[in-house]
Amino acid sequence: xxxxxxxxxxxxxxxxxxxxxxxxxxxxxxxxxxxxxxxxxxxxxxxxxxxxxxxxxxxxxxxxxxxxxxxxxxxxxxxxxxxxxxxxxxxxxxxxxxxxxxxxxxxxxxxxxxxxxxxxxxxxxxxxxxxxxxxxxxxxxxxxxxxxxxxxxxxxxxxxxxxxxxxxxxxxxxxxxxxxxxxxxxxxxxxxxxxxxxxxxxxxxxxxxxxxxxxxxxxxxxxxxxxxx
Amino acid sequence: xxxxxxxxxxxxxxxxxxxxxxxxxxxxxxxxxxxxxxxxxxxxxxxxxxxxxxxxxxxxxxxxxxxxxxxxxxxxxxxxxxxxxxxxxxxxxxxxxxxxxxxxxxxxxxxxxxxxxxxxxxxxxxxxxxxxxxxxxxxxxxxxxxxxxxxxxxxxxxxxxxxxxxxxxxxxxxxxxxxxxxxxxxxxxxxx
Numbered sequence: 239x240x241x242x243x244x245x246x247x248x249x250x251x252x253x254x255x256x257x258x259x260x261x262x263x264x265x266x267x268x269x270x271x272x273x274x275x276x277x278x279x280x281x282x283x284x285x286x287x288x289x290x291x292x293x294x295x296x297x298x299x300x301x302x303x304x305x306x307x308x309x310x311x312x313x314x315x316x317x318x319x320x321x322x323x324x325x326x327x328x329x330x331x332x333x334x335x336x337x338x339x340x341x342x343x344x345x346x347x348x349x350x351x352x353x354x355x356x357x358x359x360x361x362x363x364x365x366x367x368x369x370x371x372x373x374x375x376x377x378x379x380x381x382x383x384x385x386x387x388x389x390x391x392x393x394x395x396x397x398x399x400x401x402x403x404x405x406x407x408x409x410x411x412x413x414x415x416x417x418x419x420x421x422x423x424x425x426x427x428x429x430x431x432x433x434x435x436x437x438x439x440x441x442x443x444x445x446x447x448x449x450x451x452x453x454x455x456x457x458x459x460x461x462x463x464x465x466x467x
Numbered sequence: 468x469x470x471x472x473x474x475x476x477x478x479x480x481x482x483x484x485x486x487x488x489x490x491x492x493x494x495x496x497x498x499x500x501x502x503x504x505x506x507x508x509x510x511x512x513x514x515x516x517x518x519x520x521x522x523x524x525x526x527x528x529x530x531x532x533x534x535x536x537x538x539x540x541x542x543x544x545x546x547x548x549x550x551x552x553x554x555x556x557x558x559x560x561x562x563x564x565x566x567x568x569x570x571x572x573x574x575x576x577x578x579x580x581x582x583x584x585x586x587x588x589x590x591x592x593x594x595x596x597x598x599x600x601x602x603x604x605x606x607x608x609x610x611x612x613x614x615x616x617x618x619x620x621x622x623x624x625x626x627x628x629x630x631x632x633x634x635x636x637x638x639x640x641x642x643x644x645x646x647x648x649x650x651x652x653x654x655x656x657x658x659x
Contacts, residue, residue, distance in 0.1 A: 300507070308496070395489065
């Protein structure tokens, strides 16, 4: 019979250590804990101990939470608002709001989801305030694309990044919230104060526009190559 | 795309989502913490200015409301039925899976804060000691053949990870002193 410990087992990276190598060096097996996870990932579980201290206003606990989430918060803010200075402001304001409200966090949902919502709200509020224009319309050419593989399958990250930067701000935000943060159209509609169909159309047209922008980049690059003697 | 309207997605949307997720992280921004810490300090000082007026207002309001509450209590009071909040003891299987989940979530947290929080030499030494103890528990877990053997080891592993999280997050002072009268972490008992 297979043992429970082996079936449930310690984390897979430790299982090797019960073999020959483990006998050579039984200690220090948890060095992997020094390796950071992806900095952009919001899905970090904060220990209860840290949360309890933060609720009591413990500055070190608050700083710990800030340090854990500063990169994902900044990355998300930057994708929504589109420029470095505004993204910093968003993170600053979101963290202040977190500090003000952490006593209200009941722990019914994961903390990271609660904090991410604060960051999204701040970023969208920033978008609404800036330059008066909250939403930008896409033109009629942003219709569903034809056949052929989408350019993001072949392009590198820099090309996609450039094209993303050229999208209208709200379109980019909706696209990011839907595809990366996995909000539903209903949730996006509530957050932006628009309709579900608005969210759907922004995702659909935004994808098409992204494709055209990348195709154009590709053509320009080809022209440059052809013109080079 | 697990929880969403995937039915509405067009062909290629999954590829776009994957490409967007694979974009590199934004470059690190300048440290905002000093500024935030100043804001916290300002906000903490501010309430003192209004503390007396707020306390007076609260006292007046309480004095007005109290007689009504007393009267209502006299007319409608009934012996209170205590509500028992009894949770059923978790079965070993449940507890084991809870411990697995807790262990994974703590590991994610520790991995997330490790590279970001500044560590001084004492923190680092304490963390290394606890990591070694976790390593030892893992070796023992590798040889645990029954659930009853594994359960106490998993409990110990989670306790050690909680200690490590505290050290990583709050520094060795918190771990050693158990600030605010909290229990001294298990790992330090083991170390001494």
